[in-house]
Amino acid sequence: MRASLPCLTAAALLALALCPAPATAEPTATSDTPLALTPPMGWNNWAHYMCDIDEAKVVANAEALVSSGLAAKGYDTVTVDDCWMRRERDARGDLVADPVKFPHGMAWLGEHLHAKGLKFGIYEDAGSLTCERYPGSGAPEGGGPDHYARDARLFASWNVDYVKMDGCNLWVPPGKTKEEAYRDAYNAVARALRDSGRPMVLSASAPAYFQQGEWGGADWHKVLDWVGETGQLWREGKDIKVYKASAPRTSRWSSVLGNYGYNRWLGRYAAPGNWNDPDFLIAGAPGLTDAESRSQVGLWAMMAAPFILSSDVSALSPGGLAALGNTRLIALDQDPLGRQGAVVSSSPAFEVLARPLANGDRAVAVLNRSGTDRDVSVPLAGIGLPAPCVVDAEDLWTGKRTETGDALTGRVAAHDTAVWRLTPRGCAEAVPTGQINGLGAMCADGASTSGVGSVVLAACTAGADQRWTLGGGGRLRLAGQCLTAGSGGLVELADCAPGRRAGQSWRHRRDGSLVEEVSGTCLTAPAAAATPDAPAERLRLAACGDHRADQAWSLPV
Structure with a gap:
């Protein structure tokens, strides 16, 4: 299991305080420093490159974020996932970047990204070893000192902005349950980051190690209940399907639907500074059609999910790039109210979601699960706007506006998702x-x-x-x-x-x-x-x- 990281595109007035550029003086963080007030946005290498990662690939994707205009639209955090380090710590006990993969080191990489107006994210593990068996931050099997505080101080010295903390190989001490051991570990990680002297967003992977099917069992629900005390975002379950160069045309659509499936029920945990993370955006990457790419962006936006790409940014399909860069969908995802949308109705063919927004608007999405184009009609009363009510309905894909007092209508392509933003006029308050x-x-x-x-x-x-x-x-x-x-x-x-x-x-x-x-x-x-x-x-x-x-x-x- 692995989590996704990058986090935080805070409100503009807080951006300087939360995400400072490199400076000579170390920033001071406190336990109540507000972080990730809107869902994180950025890029991570894992779902496309996995361990085949190095400095050149990270820099190339960072440059592509800038040149494509995605960085300016909010995709501004670049995170290096597993396999970036040597297999052993140095004599002082510090992590060491692989000198072949990252010849300039991680402090240089952070400075390079900051100079481009980007933020720097890095991966570690709360267990003794990462998922790929590189040095983790946790206590060794059988007990012993951990490295949480040491690694947090090291990341702060590299001007890291975000830490993705995975949960492989975590030792469960005698007398504790697995759930208790994970809670202790992630609380220790959060405390170490707070004490480091630098505000760093934490992506906690703990829930992913307890998932049992879409609905989960008791321990999964326990972890979901406390994980927001430790991190600003968390992976709840199964990874998104990774790209395989040997089979680039393999469909990844079922993986998108699977991750949407377990995330759609968890809106009660989402709020500014706390986000459910159904894993990376692979829209525009091999394995998804343009319609499926629009669906992933639309559904993730409705769920207030992190927008973290994991792809070769320079090779995104034009349709995928258009969906990812759609400023109306980005604004929906980043809505400051921070309420996750919920399922209004579902059937084998369709799923309808509604989401309340900060200014009183209401967003509505219709997912066409089927393999054929279908006409849809969504009555306003069925999404919480009983008559008499008139709304201005903006199609967020096209920008086209219509007025209706009856129903949202349209034709939705196979595997596509229609998304509207409704501005009520003369309506009573929306009823869930x-x-x-x-x-x-x-x-x-x-x-x-x-x-x-x-x-x-x-x-x-x-x-x-x-x-x-x-x-x-x-x-x-x-x-x-x-x-x-x-x-x-x-x-x-x-x-x-x-x-x-x-x-x-x-x-x-x-x-x-x-x-x-x-x-x-x-x-x-x-x-x-x-x-x-x-x-x-x-x-x-x-x-x-x-x-x-x-x-x-x-x-x-």
């Missing part, structure tokens, strides 16, 4: 509307398949029986009725009572659990059906557990 997801791509469904008023967990269909709204008083409504704690621990749909009726007020906690406020119990998904044709089981309430995967829910925004 969409799916309640549990156990991955499953939806809380009020189709009454198991009895009148019952609520079950079913495959997502984009139907009205899965379109919930979040109202005042913690109410979850479907078709005019409220999710209600019923008898025998079951939940049901019932008439909404005035005020805060017992059993109809819900609280969505940071860990994803939905707590019924009177009983203090948690909405719980049923166990998987024994056979595909088995009747759906009803949702019920149970005692709240410790980051139980069957009690984690993703809600509309």
Whole structure:
């Protein structure tokens, strides 16, 4: 597993304080120095070059970022991934750059990048060895001193701006769980960086070492809950598929969809200074069509994900370069409100997402998963803008503006993603509307398949029986009725009572659990059906557990 790094394109007024150019005096960092107030942007070598990296390739890609105009649009951090160092530390215990790959050394590289107006990122590992078995910062297997503070001071002396901290080969001491060992290690890394005297953004890879499928298990959810205390961004799961020169035409589309899949449910953790990272942008690189490249950029922007390229920048396809450089999509990704978009509706062919923006606008995206071009129509009420409402809808790919009080319509190419920015006029405040997801791509469904008023967990269909709204008083409504704690621990749909009726007020906690406020119990998904044709089981309430995967829910925004 590996994380992605670069981070931080802060607000313009903070840029000088957060990302200083090389200076004779060392900057002073404090534990509350604000970093990565918007999702990080830049370039990392791993998904294209892997260990075949050297000074010349890094410099060439840095120059391509500048000459292509991408750097000026925010892609300004250049990060060197694994394999940059020698196999042993020096006599003082310091890391040493490979003198063949990086003949001028890392301090020179940082100065060179800063002179071009770029920032400098570097890779290390919280374990004793990196993933490619170079010296890591962590304690050796069996115990002993770590190098977190030493390496942080060294990076500060090289004027590093960002540290990508992977999680291979991390020793688990006796008496601790793996999750506890990772928490201790990444807290130590964060403390060392804060104490180094230089503000350096931390990309923490801890969650990626606990992922179990798209929805994950208890330990994965535990790590996601604390990782934001350590770093400003974090890789949650599987790597994006790397480029293979021996098979350059191999499709990488399924990898993009897979990483989008695990990231789309985690919006509750995203905010200025904390970002979910579904790994590198490979838009415009071999393995994606122009439509698929647009989809990756559009979906990552909707999810407020880091925009970190990993490609040969000079060889990007014209269509991919246009998508990556689209300033309207970049502005969406960098929206200062920092809210991650959520899934409104999904079916085998389409997925619709909505995202609230800082100025009151609302972004909407439609992913066409299918292999054919399709017409789409997205009613405004279905994305949280009930009638009467008129919006100015800007197509973020073309810049074309239209006015509508009914629905967003268009034709979306196979594997493409349409993205609009909506500016409401004369509308009531947007109401969070969409799916309640549990156990991955499953939806809380009020189709009454198991009895009148019952609520079950079913495959997502984009139907009205899965379109919930979040109202005042913690109410979850479907078709005019409220999710209600019923008898025998079951939940049901019932008439909404005035005020805060017992059993109809819900609280969505940071860990994803939905707590019924009177009983203090948690909405719980049923166990998987024994056979595909088995009747759906009803949702019920149970005692709240410790980051139980069957009690984690993703809600509309």
